[in-house]
Amino acid sequence: MVEKFDCREAFAATLEDLAAQDERVVAVVNDAVGSTKLGKFYKRFPCRFVNVGIAEQNMVGVGAGLANGGKIPFVCGASCFLTGRALEQIKVDAAYSRANVKLCGMSSGLAYGQLGPTHHSIEDMAWTRAIANLTVIVPADPNETAQAVRVAAEYDGPVFLRLSRTPVPEVHGPDYRFHIGVAPVLRQGTDVTLIANGTMVSRALEAATLLAADGVSARVVNMSSIQPLDRDAILDAAEATRAIVTVEEHSIHGGLGGAVAEVTATACPVPMRILGIPATFAPTGTAEWLFEYFELTPQGIQTAALQLLGARVQQ
Amino acid sequence: MHNYANAGDGNLPNLRELASTIRRESLRMVHRAKLGHPGGDLSATDILVTLYFGVLRVDPAQPRSPDRDRFIMSKGHCSGALYATLALRGFFPWEELVDYMQPLSRLNGHPNRTELPGVEANTGPLGHGFPIAVGAALAAKIGSAPWRTFVLTGDGELQEGSNWEAIMSAAHYQLDNLTVIVDRNGIQQGDRTETIMRLDPLPEKFRAFGWAVREVDGHDYEALSNTLGATPFESGRPNCVIARTTKGKGVSFIEDRAEWHHHVPSDKELAAALLELGEEVHG
Numbered sequence: 161m162v163e164k165f166d167c168r169e170a171f172a173a174t175l176e177d178l179a180a181q182d183e184r185v186v187a188v189v190n191d192a193v194g195s196t197k198l199g200k201f202y203k204r205f206p207c208r209f210v211n212v213g214i215a216e217q218n219m220v221g222v223g224a225g226l227a228n229g230g231k232i233p234f235v236c237g238a239s240c241f242l243t244g245r246a247l248e249q250i251k252v253d254a255a256y257s258r259a260n261v262k263l264c265g266m267s268s269g270l271a272y273g274q275l276g277p278t279h280h281s282i283e284d285m286a287w288t289r290a291i292a293n294l295t296v297i298v299p300a301d302p303n304e305t306a307q308a309v310r311v312a313a314e315y316d317g318p319v320f321l322r323l324s325r326t327p328v329p330e331v332h333g334p335d336y337r338f339h340i341g342v343a344p345v346l347r348q349g350t351d352v353t354l355i356a357n358g359t360m361v362s363r364a365l366e367a368a369t370l371l372a373a374d375g376v377s378a379r380v381v382n383m384s385s386i387q388p389l390d391r392d393a394i395l396d397a398a399e400a401t402r403a404i405v406t407v408e409e410h411s412i413h414g415g416l417g418g419a420v421a422e423v424t425a426t427a428c429p430v431p432m433r434i435l436g437i438p439a440t441f442a443p444t445g446t447a448e449w450l451f452e453y454f455e456l457t458p459q460g461i462q463t464a465a466l467q468l469l470g471a472r473v474q475q
Numbered sequence: 476m477h478n479y480a481n482a483g484d485g486n487l488p489n490l491r492e493l494a495s496t497i498r499r500e501s502l503r504m505v506h507r508a509k510l511g512h513p514g515g516d517l518s519a520t521d522i523l524v525t526l527y528f529g530v531l532r533v534d535p536a537q538p539r540s541p542d543r544d545r546f547i548m549s550k551g552h553c554s555g556a557l558y559a560t561l562a563l564r565g566f567f568p569w570e571e572l573v574d575y576m577q578p579l580s581r582l583n584g585h586p587n588r589t590e591l592p593g594v595e596a597n598t599g600p601l602g603h604g605f606p607i608a609v610g611a612a613l614a615a616k617i618g619s620a621p622w623r624t625f626v627l628t629g630d631g632e633l634q635e636g637s638n639w640e641a642i643m644s645a646a647h648y649q650l651d652n653l654t655v656i657v658d659r660n661g662i663q664q665g666d667r668t669e670t671i672m673r674l675d676p677l678p679e680k681f682r683a684f685g686w687a688v689r690e691v692d693g694h695d696y697e698a699l700s701n702t703l704g705a706t707p708f709e710s711g712r713p714n715c716v717i718a719r720t721t722k723g724k725g726v727s728f729i730e731d732r733a734e735w736h737h738h739v740p741s742d743k744e745l746a747a748a749l750l751e752l753g754e755e756v757h758g
Contacts, residue, residue, distance in 0.1 A: 210648075218637055222644065226614045227610075230614060231617065252597055257597040
């Protein structure tokens with residue numbers, strides 16, 4: 161059994177390291193101390209831990225003000241509330257103002273499974289990537305999460321980090337270096353490209369292994385940087401494999417699949433499948449159960465790829 | 476012609492003259508652009524003049540100096556008065572005001588800090604400036620920095636719930652380095668504030684949330700200067716100055732009329748308004 165990790169641990173540990181090195185680093189939360197895993201940060205740096213209470217609009221505005229005052233605020237809350245409740249503040253106070261604010265959307269996607277659609281955050285990629293100036297990152301594993309937090313701190317400008325609590329295996333080796341706007345190819349292939357991000361990357365890699373047994377050579381790309389998008393990686397994949405399947409823990413409207421399709425449709429049209437959550441509010445179930453329900457599984461990805469290639473699933 | 480970069484001495488007759496200059500220019504700007512918010516511009520002018528020429532420690536030559544006082548114009552729709560004030564204070568050329576809202580101008584209908592020196596926050600949607608001011612004041616507290624934060628809100632604007640989140644958090648964090656000034660002219664876009672959505676008793680509401688509150692005549696330079704210069708009113712409490720103002724102040728036919736919230740003056744109305752505001756008539 162492959163070991164899986166809750167990326168919030170890497171997030172919180174990295175933020176603590178950064179705060180120890182740079183006194184400008186401040187955490188801002190909406191009472192979400194436990195769910196952000198920032199309890200230790202609070203103990204070590206109480207003066208740089210701002211809890212605004214359950215008030216997301218104020219939280220993002222406070223972040224913009226802290227940035228105005230020379231701080232590097234990491235504004236953390238459940239992604240459904242951070243993006244849904246404070247979207248205008250994200251657009252105006254952070255992005256349009258080019259404020260040096262790091263927005264950390266915790267427990268994104270279906271992570272809050274049984275709590276229901278109020279707590280699912282399957283629109284946040286679409287909302288945030290439609291906003292100019294805003295860098296949008298969806299890390300796939302602990303290594304990439306830690307690096308994304310560091311890069312966000314170094315980058316001068318607004319960033320949205322879409323994080324999860326759903327445990328994932330490592331998909332990058334220790335030598336991997338994350339760069340904004342660069343999508344690493346995790347596996348080479350010639351017949352089809354699987355483009356995924358976040359929790360879906362490890363599933364895409366497993367699907368590629370299944371496809372290899374079917375005689376299909378699948379490339380796997382981690383599109384962790386949604387904005388800016390790695391256009392070249394998409395066009396390379398389109399030209400080299402002539403077929404693309406995208407996989408995201410997000411609505412199939414306006415997220416990763418939409419971003420990839422915007423590039424291929426205008427520059428290199430190829431057959432595509434967009435896997436994610438259809439236009440529906442999810443039924444009750446754990447995140448893992450919902451992944452099965454929506455066929456966001458290695459087998460589901462395998463089936464979609466084979467259908468796209470006009471082949472049949474070998475069973 | 477208009478170079479008052481060193482005029483921050485708070486001299487009262489001087490403030491009156493500067494305010495008239497700003498009022499005239501903001502009306503010309505709205506008239507040229509055929510768009511704007513003259514009622515609120517005229518309401519806020521005396522507050523802006525008092526701040527920029529007597530209270531704020533800012534240096535137009537170094538608009539992003541880390542130790543500057545922060546002033547956040549939460550009622551960003553009153554950009555006419557804000558831009559005329561910033562230009563008169565020396566943040567950018569007075570002559571540029573003719574570009575107000577023209578294509579590609581950096582004088583957008585609502586202020587943009589990424590383009591215009593002296594602007595601290597991009598505002599326009601209401602209820603944004605107050606939380607940003609709380610964050611700025613927190614940054615100063617965390618760093619034990621001496622600079623102060625001031626934020627000017629409209630009164631109708633306080634109907635946005637985000638302000639009350641900010642009001643709670645400022646008191647909780649004991650931000651006595653933060654001052655909110657409420658431009659209490661009693662009129663919003665559609666009608667009187669108390670008809671649309673009651674705000675009173677406003678001072679009591681701020682007090683109940685833990686703020687130190689002063690009420691002043693928002694067109695009395697001496698009262699404004701003395702009050703804004705006396706912060707913190709109480710150690711450990713954020714400061715609220717409710718400035719009783721007249722929307723459209725200074726022009727008889729604009730004063731206290733909701734329809735002038737964003738009405739554009741005709742040529743004739745502009746000429747009459749400029750005369751009332753002391754424009755010199757040339758033979």
